[in-house]
Amino acid sequence: MMKNLVIGQSGGPTAVINASLCGAVQAWKEAGQEGRVYGMLNGIEGFLADQVTDLTALSEEELKLLRLTPAAYLGSCRFKLPEDLTDAVYSAVFDNLREMNIGYFLYVGGNDSMDTVDKLSRFAARTGSDVRFIGIPKTIDNDLVLTDHTPGFGSAAKYVASTVREIVLDASVYQQRSVTIIEIMGRHAGWLTAASKLARKYEGDNPILIYLPEAPFELEAFYQDLEHAFEKTANVVVCVSEGIADAGGTFICEYSDAAKLDSFGHKMLTGCGEVLESFVRDRFHVKVRSIELNVSQRCSGMLASRTDIEESAMAGAFGVRAALSGETGKMAAFQRISDVPYELSCCLEPVGRICNQEKKFPAEWISEGGSDVTDSFLPYILPLIQGEPKRIMENGLPRYLYRQPGAAARIKP
Amino acid sequence: MMKNLVIGQSGGPTAVINASLCGAVQAWKEAGQEGRVYGMLNGIEGFLADQVTDLTALSEEELKLLRLTPAAYLGSCRFKLPEDLTDAVYSAVFDNLREMNIGYFLYVGGNDSMDTVDKLSRFAARTGSDVRFIGIPKTIDNDLVLTDHTPGFGSAAKYVASTVREIVLDASVYQQRSVTIIEIMGRHAGWLTAASKLARKYEGDNPILIYLPEAPFELEAFYQDLEHAFEKTANVVVCVSEGIADAGGTFICEYSDAAKLDSFGHKMLTGCGEVLESFVRDRFHVKVRSIELNVSQRCSGMLASRTDIEESAMAGAFGVRAALSGETGKMAAFQRISDVPYELSCCLEPVGRICNQEKKFPAEWISEGGSDVTDSFLPYILPLIQGEPKRIMENGLPRYLYRQPGAAARIKP
The missing domain is CATH 3.40.50.460 (Phosphofructokinase domain)
Known part of the structure; x- marks a missing residue:
């Protein structure tokens, strides 16, 4: 039976969180899926209130704009699921997943969002649900473990x-x-x-x-x-x-x-x-x-890194393919193959080992006295800021995609 | 006898004040002048301390970089000349002008800088000096009178x-x-x-x-x-x-x-x-x-307006030609010919009528209640933000021209 995918954004905005959306929608289409890609408005919070929009309905031009649009096109939330998996909120989420015929659930965010993915996938395992849960990393803080760096x-x-x-x-x-x-x-x-x-x-x-x-x-x-x-x-x-x-x-x-x-x-x-x-x-x-x-x-979309945009789209696409291949409870992580030439690949890491952890800046890259950063940091950071996207301008200003105010979300498609 | 030109920057930085420098140097060369273009370091303050650099020595590539470099390449100052034209500081300035064989003096800045140009040109008139003094406008505040708008x-x-x-x-x-x-x-x-x-x-x-x-x-x-x-x-x-x-x-x-x-x-x-x-x-x-x-x-050089860069260079060039043609005590002003298509020309206005004045935002462009701006403002502002320059990037970041630290200024050439 044809299944749909739902994707949400959570936590603070970044310049490239929407590029991950685009990557996901494109990978879904390229995989020949007939189902829809729904975007939950304001993350899990909006999903619980039946607020979703159909991302598969976006035109090619809209997707191009979305890729360069900063902040969070779908809106975001800061909502932590309860530790107690018997809480009623879990059955509410899974009721919605069933009613919308969702087979795949992607969540783009940082630490707390990976916690959401972890809990939902554990609930699914416990209840025998076959919905697949995949996390897509996103944070400007770069503080997620088990990934070379984070989109954003x-x-x-x-x-x-x-x-x-x-x-x-x-x-x-x-x-x-x-x-x-x-x-x-x-x-x-x-x-x-x-x-x-x-x-x-x-x-x-x-x-x-x-x-x-x-x-x-x-x-x-x-x-x-x-x-x-x-x-x-x-x-x-x-x-x-x-x-x-x-x-x-x-x-x-x-x-x-x-x-x-x-x-x-x-x-x-x-x-x-x-x-x-x-x-x-x-x-x-x-x-x-x-x-x-x-x-x-x-x-700042105007100063975004082209490398970061491409990698964020890549993480979204990888997440979709992972979900389609049956993976769940994992995050699309980055593995660096080499600094020069810069080469990166995607891999999967268990969200349960990522959420509620923090990757600190390495002590050996801090100068003695703590008032500077050593040159050893450079080969790591330099590849990540390379390149500028071709910006889409209109009347001297960046053109960005936005949801029409007051446009009703599609409820229970 | 071959004369030199000296140019200075004063007041707060802008993204395009250096474009006016470039325009001046290029117009000087195009006019076939054999003298040098000296830049005073930190404005009139540095000039009084014999701190100048030779801008004619900059290569074409350096000029291209300078054109896109924000802030003030020459350094700036906040120095108000005394009202009393018999003050010793005036003879000190004119002694320096003579020793450096300066025939033309350009000063890029806002209100206070036009005050400097006004006073120096009045002192020159009084003492029979034939040095020409021209002001080039510069301020992000757009508050100079007698010009359609200001570079920056x-x-x-x-x-x-x-x-x-x-x-x-x-x-x-x-x-x-x-x-x-x-x-x-x-x-x-x-x-x-x-x-x-x-x-x-x-x-x-x-x-x-x-x-x-x-x-x-x-x-x-x-x-x-x-x-x-x-x-x-x-x-x-x-x-x-x-x-x-x-x-x-x-x-x-x-x-x-x-x-x-x-x-x-x-x-x-x-x-x-x-x-x-x-x-x-x-x-x-x-x-x-x-x-x-x-x-x-x-x-922000990265978000500079191409129109603004071009107009700033134009103002600098116009100022040089005005000085060469014998004008003094004037500012290179902008006169708008039409909004659509946008057309602008340069003209000269007496600095004495510009300094110590302030052009306020017109009351008729403020909405009733004072909480918004009316659409009448749009035809005025829109042409000024059009276009992006082709940025010169290096390793993912904007490349800018700067004076080597500790590089000695040329003293009394």
Whole structure:
């Protein structure tokens, strides 16, 4: 009997999560499947509310646009399935799977999404369901284990490296001493902040200092690093992960907790860049600016890496073929064959060994003193940021695919 | 006798200020001049300290790179010449001009830089010097009078529009109600914030609310605007100029002054986006995020407008030809001939009528209620963001021209 496939997106957006959708739809068609590919709106949360759309209905031109569209075309959710597999939510999901005649379930996301795939596949095994569950990795944080890297990381790294390179030019136009602190995403893993090393145009160029969450951050050591940096240049640029913490485990952004109320008593949230800005101003009496790269790190389609787009599509396609061949409870992972020339292949890893784990930035790639990243990181990161897609522009701006507002989702097809 | 030209950059960086340098050097060569084009390092400040470099020595390939390099290749300064023309600094400048055999002086910058050109040309007239002084406009703020627009604005507008479009996609992935507040540069003029209107993909799309400094901003009216916006969509994106102020003239960013100390007693600086974030969170109890687009607005070479690059080079070239033809005390201004097809020509305007003036965003282009920009703005802005340059990439990142660190400037050639 002809089965359908359903695919969902979950967790934070990336520049390439939609490329995985495209790859999945294309692989499904190439496999000659007659069933439909449904997209669940807002992940499992929307699926439970019967909110799906038919991705097989997208035209070739729409798929081309979708491939270059950042964020999450289907919408996303942050929804953790209960540990207790006897919870009613599981039968609700499987009722829907049956009613929509789904044979294959793909979920694109990070850690928590792999947890969803793990639980659903375990429930299926337990209840004798033959629905296949496959995870497609996605996170700018690059913190998933058992895969060389994650789709989304290369584009975010390319955004960080080129944006930091431009900010360095901007920060160096005046003669007066200055410190520019750039705060980069990454609460627990420093992969993305480490990519700022690529911004350097020559040995010794800015950003001179780079701090990751994997090494303890101490204010006094930071002040000394700054003093040494001022011996080399008047304009020092510092890159920090949002999640840097001291040896005692206290986040630097918590150093200003006591003052996080405005004059009306509202709570103000402050990032570590802003906190360090005031510390450095107070200590050095120089011009200081903090810059939070913010969500553009994860949603800049304009600066996406072509390699990352292609690999994300490849992961989506591989996931579909794996499901069709009967695999379940697995994630489409990347295995690097060589750095130069860069060669990559896909393989399957059990989601149960991936969810709830975190791949940290390797200690041996952090310089002594914890204020820089070593050159050993370069062969790993460089292939991931190569190439620019041919962008589709309209009236001077990027054209992106979006779901029509208010367009009703197809309910119970 | 063969004369040289000296050119300087002043004020904040833009994506295209270096394109004006290129245009000037090329026009100088095309005019068959045998003298050199010197670049003053860090503007008039560096010139007074004999810091110049020879731009005529740049190769064709270097000029091509320079044309696409953001920020200020020569470095910049914020230096206001004294009102008193008998001050010793004037004779110091003119001594240097004589020693370097300068016949033509070009200064690329905004308001304050035109003030410099004005004063120097008046001093020259007074002392019988035949050095010619010409201003080349440059500012992302688009706030110079007597010119249709300013070089730098188009690229910043393109950056704002495409980045806001991407942030809107990012901000709309979850079903839960949310407000995203994007703070855009512009202390006194709302031109750049108005460009966020272009981010809309369809009528009624985000950013639903746009506030400029030219209209008074009142919290209660803002809350009502937000309530209306929530009737249309769960995820509201708001764009605000950093300089929005209430009817009494108090900047919104000053609303939190009292709490601008962290737990160590350091002064914390807070933008209006962050201030509004806490107000909205407190009032609506929804997820709120504020995003400061920050310096990338003015230094993103990767998102520069080709039209802006070409026009900036044209302004530089026009300035050189004007100086060579004997003009002085003028600025190279833009005169728009038509919107469709877009046609532009250069003309000269007296710097004395430009400096210390500010061109505000027209009141008739602000919607009733002050929370949006009208469609009449579109024919004006659209031509300025058209086209993308062919970027020069290297290892996945933009290649930019920079001065070698520690390379000595040529002193008194």
